[in-house]
Every structure is written in C-alpha cells, then in structure tokens.
C-alpha cells in the first residue's frame with residue numbers, strides 16, 4: 640500500500656509546517672504532486688511556504704494551535720469547508736522541554752503533552768474515522784530516537800515520543816488491510832528551531848552528540864515520506880542513528896541511564912555541572 644494517488648480535491652494536512660522538518664515534509668509531498676494544507680500557529684511563516692509551493696500544487700494555510708482542543712476540533716471542519724478531503728495526515732508539530740525536571744515550569748511540561756500526545760491522538764482518530772470508510776489514506780507520525788529509551792535531561796519529551804511510537808506501531812497493525820497506511824518517522828538530531836524554542840544552546844547540544852548523528856531536515860523529511868510511500872511502517876533516518884538507537888536499546892538500563900544523565904547538556908546546565916564557557 641503506497642501513498643494515495645494525488646487528486647485535486649484531496650489534501651495532505653501537515654502540522655508544524657511553519658519550520659524545520661514539517662516545512663520539508665510539505666515540500667516533499669508537494670514535489671510528489673500532493674496538495675498540502677499547512678498548519679501551525681505562525682501564519683506568516685505558513686504563507687511564505689505556501690507562496691513557495693503554490694506553483695506546483697494547491698496549498699491551503701490554516702493557522703491553528705494544535706495544543707488547544709477547541710482550535711484543533713475545528714481543523715478538519717475547516718478543510719471540509721474548503722471542499723477538500725484529508726487523504727494524508729502528518730502529525731509533525733512538536734515541542735520539547737530540555738533540562739532538569741527540578742527547573743522546568745510545570746506548564747511547559749503539560750503544554751508538551753498537549754502538542755506531542757493529545758493532538759496526535761485527536762487528529763489521528765478524526766483522520767482514521769474518515770479514511771477507513773473510504774478505504775484509503777495515509778498517516779505519518781513524527782516521533783524521535785528519544786522515544787526508544789528513557790532520556791534523562793528530556794524525560795517528559797522522551798516519554799511523549801515513546802507514546803507516539805507505541806501508538807503508531809499499534810495503530811498500523813490495527814489498520815492493516817483497511818487501505819489506510821500508517822508510518823512512524825523517528826529522527827535523531829536535526830538542526831531546526833527546536834532547540835532554540837526549548838531555550839537550549841545548540842552548540843552545547845552539538846558538542847554532546849556525535850556529528851554523524853546529525854541529519855539535514857530535508858533528508859529526514861524524504862525518509863518519512865518514503866516510508867509512507869513504501870509502506871515501511873517505521874524509519875529512523877541515517878545509518879549512524881539507526882545503529883546507535885539499536886545499540887542503546889541493548890545496553891542494560893541500569894548502566895545506560897546514569898551515563899546519559901551524566902552527558903546531557905541540559906542537565907549539566909541546570910545542575911551546575913557545565914564547565915564550558917557560555
């Protein structure tokens with residue numbers, strides 16, 4: 640089962656399309672002829688991307704805070720009102736708290752669950768209930784390699800991505816044979832606005848993780864769309880990220896977790912163990 644064939648009244652809804660991986664997933668889908676509906680809070684950024692893509696496919700812009708249940712509830716109605724059918728959904732919007740839980744505002748932890756977990760369940764459920772009766776559709780959920788093991792320094796974030804992983808894998812099995820394909824994209828580190836939004840110094844982060852793990856956003860986006868198109872189910876872009884994720888899963892957690900806690904730049908910063916110049 641591949642991606643649905645593009646059609647003029649069909650659209651791919653991409654959340655978090657105003658920057659980073661989401662913007663590149665929208666570009667990748669547009670390159671393959673799929674009309675796209677760009678969703679995020681920063682409408683000006685979405686309009687810039689819409690201008691870039693409009694010569695290729697039909698592009699819609701819907702400003703929506705997917706962490707807000709009421710706003711989210713109206714999203715598919717708005718797509719419908721524009722005469723379009725959602726045949727691809729990409730749950731990419733995501734935020735991350737970084738650092739010690741002792742220093743993280745509780746509101747930030749909860750906002751992260753709303754965007755990374757609640758919005759994924761909400762939009763996926765609505766999409767599935769439209770797609771399965773039609774017997775066609777595709778859903779791509781963006782997880783993270785941090786969803787494969789507990790990650791001291793980003794404990795809440797890693798837990799939300801573990802949710803995305805198990806939810807997506809289970810959903811894929813549940814929808815087998817319905818004509819709706821489901822895939823999980825789990826990137827390692829990618830240079831986007833993600834770290835800045837989380838208040839983290841990118842240089843310190845880059846120093847803490849091997850260079851070979853970092854991937855360009857466009858390659859990550861292509862790997863995700865390829866996984867949907869090839870019905871692969873799950874992809875970790877880049878051989879170094881795939882190998883290190885598998886390796887870290889094999890190390891007993893009683894050894895692994897203290898090591899990760901000792902290395903994480905967010906914990907070094909928050910617990911006063913950061914000896915590098917700022």
Ligand SMILES: NC(=O)c1ccc[n+]([C@@H]2O[C@H](COP(=O)([O-])OP(=O)(O)OC[C@H]3O[C@@H](n4cnc5c(N)ncnc54)[C@H](OP(=O)(O)O)[C@@H]3O)[C@@H](O)[C@H]2O)c1
Nearest residue numbers: 655657658659660679680681704705733828829831832833
């Ligand atoms: N960068 C990495 O190293 C990395 C690694 C693994 C996984 N990921 C995952 O990849 C996905 C994309 O992240 P990115 O790296 O591309 O980061 P990014 O450049 O910061 O992009 C995040 C996107 O999510 C949107 N977003 C955030 N909160 C939102 C909300 N409440 N409502 C609607 N949209 C919202 C942002 O748009 P607005 O601010 O305009 O709303 C933005 O378009 C996330 O799920 C992230 O967890 C990233």
